Amino acid sequence: MFGRSAIALPELCTGLAEAVIRLDTKASTKSYRAIVDRLPQADQAELSEALPLLIPALQQVALGNGGLLATLVAGLIEQGADPLPVLPVLVDRVATGLELAARFGVLADKLGGPVTAPTSADEYRELRERLVGAAPEAGLSVGEAGEIAQAWFTVNDWIPSLLLPLQQKGARQALPDRARLAAAAATMSPHAEDAAWLFGLLEVLDDEPLLVLHRPTRRAFDLTISGVSDNFQLHTLLAATLIGDESRGLLPGEPPAAPWVAAATDGELMPAEAIHGQFYLADAAGETIWNEGRPADIALLGDHRVIVLDPPPYERSWNLGRAYPLMRPEVVLNRILPADEAEQWSSRVAPAK
Numbered sequence: 096m097f098g099r100s101a102i103a104l105p106e107l108c109t110g111l112a113e114a115v116i117r118l119d120t121k122a123s124t125k126s127y128r129a130i131v132d133r134l135p136q137a138d139q140a141e142l143s144e145a146l147p148l149l150i151p152a153l154q155q156v157a158l159g160n161g162g163l164l165a166t167l168v169a170g171l172i173e174q175g176a177d178p179l180p181v182l183p184v185l186v187d188r189v190a191t192g193l194e195l196a197a198r199f200g201v202l203a204d205k206l207g208g209p210v211t212a213p214t215s216a217d218e219y220r221e222l223r224e225r226l227v228g229a230a231p232e233a234g235l236s237v238g239e240a241g242e243i244a245q246a247w248f249t250v251n252d253w254i255p256s257l258l259l260p261l262q263q264k265g266a267r268q269a270l271p272d273r274a275r276l277a278a279a280a281a282t283m284s285p286h287a288e289d290a291a292w293l294f295g296l297l298e299v300l301d302d303e304p305l306l307v308l309h310r311p312t313r314r315a316f317d318l319t320i321s322g323v324s325d326n327f328q329l330h331t332l333l334a335a336t337l338i339g340d341e342s343r344g345l346l347p348g349e350p351p352a353a354p355w356v357a358a359a360t361d362g363e364l365m366p367a368e369a370i371h372g373q374f375y376l377a378d379a380a381g382e383t384i385w386n387e388g389r390p391a392d393i394a395l396l397g398d399h400r401v402i403v404l405d406p407p408p409y410e411r412s413w414n415l416g417r418a419y420p421l422m423r424p425e426v427v428l429n430r431i432l433p434a435d436e437a438e439q440w441s442s443r444v445a446p447a448k
Contacts, residue, residue, distance in 0.1 A: 104130060104137050104145035104171075112152035115164060127167065134174055142176035153184045158192050159245040162252030169259045173421075178260030179269050185256050186272050192250035193279035193290065199247040202240055205229035212248040247286075254289035261296040262422040264322055268301055295324060295418065298391045305390075306399040307333065308441055309346055311406065315437035320390060321425040324418040326376065327386040331359040331416065332426040333402070334373045344431040346404075348373060358416020361423060369412040374404040381445030386413065396443060403444050 111126035137145070149168060156164055168185070172178045203210055206229045213219040222244065230240035257276075260266040270276075280294040301321040308315045316337060323329045335356045339345035351373065354366035376384035379396040381403075393400040417424070432440070 102129065102133065104133055104141050105148055107133060108145040108148040111164075111167075112149050115152040116155050127163065130167065131170075134170065137174065139175040139177075142171055142174055146171050146176040146178070147180040150181060150184050153181065153188060157245070158188065158195075158242075158253070159249045161188070162249055165253040165256040168256045172256075172259045178263065178266050181256075182260065182266060182269060183271050185253075185260075186270065186276050189250065189253050189257055189293075190272060190276045190279045192246045192253055193276075193283045193287070195243050195246035196250045196287065197279065197282045198243050202226075202229060202233045202235065202243055205232040210244075250283070251287040251289050254287070254293050258289065258292055258296065259421070261293070261299075262419050264301055264423075264425075267296070267299060267322075270297075273297060292419075295389070296422075298389050299324060299422070300390050303390065304399050305393075306396070306401045306440060307337065307404060308401065308437070308444060309337070309404045310441075310447060312346060313434070313437055313441060314344060314346065315432040315440050317429045317432060319425070319427045319429060322422050323390050323424045323426070324422060325386070326384055326388050326390065326392075327370075327413050327415070328359045328417045328424065329390055329426075330372055330374065330376065330386055331355055331370055332424060333404075335359070336426050336428050337404075338373070355416065359424065360417070362416070364416055364420060365414050366416065369414055370416060372407055372411040372413075375407045377403045377405065377445075377448075379403070379444045381448055386411070401440070401444060405447055 107126055107130045111123060111130060114122035114126055146168065149164065152164060153161070153168070165185075165188075168181060206225050210222070210225075213222050223241070226240045226244055227237050230237045233240065235243070261270070277294060277297040280290045280297060284291040284294050299322060303320050305318045305320050306315065307318060318336070320329070320332075323332065331351055334348075334351045337346045338348045338350045341347055351370070352366070352368070354362065354368070355370040358364055358366045358370065372386070376386075378384055378394045379401040380394060382394070384393055384402060390400065393402065395401075
């Protein structure tokens with residue numbers, strides 16, 4: 096066991112960055128362990144001062160050697176460090192790694208036979224020999240082939256360094272190069288386990304206007320949503336927000352159970368009893384809004400995404416309240432539309448199927 100560190104995180108992170116850059120494995124390991132030991136004692140100010148000091152190492156470390164450093168960055172952010180200073184370098188490294196890894200298919204076709212990540216010096220040398228032979232056939236230099244293979248085997252280790260901060264609204268709003276990162280994550284989603292989770296976070300809407308029409312009562316609601324991962328979660332939160340005191344213009348019905356709402360916000364992810372759907376959701380064109388989709392998939396009518404609520408044609412239930420444990424959703428009811436305005440919106444949507 097390691098003793099409690101008396102050295103503050105900024106000094107430790109500076110030492111780690113310097114050791115990583117000079118390829119000093121022994122010093123890197125010592126600094127890493129000291130940082131892990133110090134974390135429980137560090138407050139948010141110390142964490143936020145320390146994290147940017149790792150940027151030079153994040154920029155220079157080889158992709159294949161940086162997984163542990165990226166994991167440490169995720170840990171600092173999870174403990175409370177401000178992630179904004181490191182977002183640019185993390186986005187660049189992860190996007191580059193995903194883009195390189197996406198080219199592995201062409202190379203793999205020339206390698207012949209299965210390709211697995213090397214776990215020993217001998218396996219590394221064997222893979223290196225295969226890459227040297229296959230690179231010209233794939234139209235690559237040996238260096239390019241090596242970078243592509245390295246990215247294929249290791250980029251997934253870097254992705255959690257973005258999964259943590261992107262569960263914070265401020266980080267999502269400050270994210271640079273979103274389109275590039277989203278395209279790279281989408282391409283690699285079938286191949287890198289965490290790429291699909293990253294893509295899902297990049298699809299999350301923040302401060303997004305939403306117009307909800309309840310067909311049975313002809314009532315309409317102007318809402319703003321942020322941080323909602325999928326339409327399962329949105330379904331629960333709409334019911335929690337809109338079902339209530341009818342004298343105030345809210346909807347009739349039984350509000351969702353408290354454990355369901357907790358699971359969709361900040362409680363246990365899976366309540367003891369399954370979450371039940373209370374509406375059938377359609378868009379303005381009358382197409383079904385599937386719970387498996389995301390709010391970003393909901394079609395626009397003018398400058399608003401529109402949801403039409405009808406009675407559910409059958410009972411539907413699910414177990415998971417939200418996809419991202421640390422992401423806090425916001426569903427704000429701005430106003431209940433007056434009857435004439437609600438009718439105008441109702442006239443613009445397709446009739447019930």
